[in-house]
Structure formats: C-alpha cells, structure tokens
Amino acid sequence: MRWLIVSDIFGHTPELESWCARLPGEAQIVQPYSTQPPRFADDHAAYAHFTVHSDIERFAARVLDGVKRFQPQRVVGFSAGGAAAWLAACSDSFSARQLLCFYPGQVRHYLNKQPQVPCELIFAAHEAHFDVQAVMAKLSHLAGVKVRDCAYAHGFMNPLSAGFDACAETYFTDYLCN
Incomplete structure (x- = not known):
C-alpha cells in the first residue's frame, strides 16, 4: 500500500514520521510549507504561521503534485491538510483511489465541490468556528x-495539538490499517 499523508499546519514533524511508520506499506508526507517550520508552542502559533506562509489552495496544489509524483492508493489528510486533500480530490488529475480526512474543517468553504474518488471525512465533536452537524449534512448528499x-477534539491525531487524545489516535490508526 502506498500512502500520501497530508500534514496539518504543524508540518512534517518527527511525530508525524513516527506515526507514518505504523502504517502498512510506504508513506510519503506532504506539508503546506516548502521548508519545515520551527517547532510551535501551541496550535495558535502554528495557525498564525500557516496563515502567513500558506493557504488551502496552495496546499491543495502541493497535494496534487504529491499524488502525481508518488502515485499513492490512499491519501490521508489532517485538519488544513484534510481540506487541501479534499480540494485536490475534486480535481480531474487526482489519481489516488481513496481519501480519508480527519477534522477537515476548512472544507466548509468548498461545499460546492465534488471529489473524484470515495472520501471519508471524520469531524471533531465540536468546532469553534462552525456548526459541525450543518457542514456534515451538506456533505452527506x-x-x-x-x-x-466522533467524540474527540480537533487535533486528536496529533500529539503536538491541545486536542490530542492517545486512545483516539490508536483507534483511528488501527481503523486505517485494517
């Protein structure tokens, strides 16, 4: 199995590399930045950096380039990376077979798009900036x-995030691997 992992706004971190090593097969990471940013103190610092150095559309272009170069079967995206992967999957040139996104809240800005492959989107229990249930209702059609x-906070898969939950991370990693 070939995986393309689309990072969240923390980028290509050692923690993400370690997580990728648990996946069966070969994984490649795409991040929103051309170089790895410094370690962030918290989610707010990471978000501030992202808003200055990237955006969802540029990130989606990086995802499409990664899909073209690596030819993965599965693409997994986290947070802004999930939204970028979603946007990329709506392109005719997206050649992966499946997309799974964790807490991809920014997809709420792209509800008029139709992905070209089967997609699964797993939202956090609550998001501060939008109604999760309303977005899910629009996407479900x-x-x-x-x-x-799910019952977890935004960032539950990332140990660097305030929302990290080790039990949820283990559960969803097993879910992906089976």
Whole structure:
C-alpha cells in the first residue's frame, strides 16, 4: 500500500514520521510549507504561521503534485491538510483511489465541490468556528462521500495539538490499517 499523508499546519514533524511508520506499506508526507517550520508552542502559533506562509489552495496544489509524483492508493489528510486533500480530490488529475480526512474543517468553504474518488471525512465533536452537524449534512448528499463525527477534539491525531487524545489516535490508526 502506498500512502500520501497530508500534514496539518504543524508540518512534517518527527511525530508525524513516527506515526507514518505504523502504517502498512510506504508513506510519503506532504506539508503546506516548502521548508519545515520551527517547532510551535501551541496550535495558535502554528495557525498564525500557516496563515502567513500558506493557504488551502496552495496546499491543495502541493497535494496534487504529491499524488502525481508518488502515485499513492490512499491519501490521508489532517485538519488544513484534510481540506487541501479534499480540494485536490475534486480535481480531474487526482489519481489516488481513496481519501480519508480527519477534522477537515476548512472544507466548509468548498461545499460546492465534488471529489473524484470515495472520501471519508471524520469531524471533531465540536468546532469553534462552525456548526459541525450543518457542514456534515451538506456533505452527506455528495456521491461517494461518507461523513461522521466522533467524540474527540480537533487535533486528536496529533500529539503536538491541545486536542490530542492517545486512545483516539490508536483507534483511528488501527481503523486505517485494517
């Protein structure tokens, strides 16, 4: 199995590399930056850096380039990386077979898009800036799109995030691997 992992706004971190090593097969990481940013003190510092140095559209272009170069079967995106992967999957040139996104809140700005491959979007229980259930309801009508929420906070898969939950991370890693 070939995986393209689309990082969140923390970028290509040692923690993400360690997580990728648990996946069966070969994984490649795409991040929103041309070089790895410094370690962030918290989610707010990471977000501030992202808003200055990238955006979802530029990140989506990086995802499409990664798909073209690496030819993965599965693409997994986290947070802004999930939204960028979603936007990339709506392109005719997206050649992966499947997309899974964790807490991709920014997809709320792209609800008029239709992905070209089967997608599963797993939302956090709550988001401060939008109504998760309303976004899920709009996305659930799209062909090939499966949406669900979970009981965890935004960032539950990233040990660097305030929302990290080790049990959730283990559960969803096993979910991906089986």
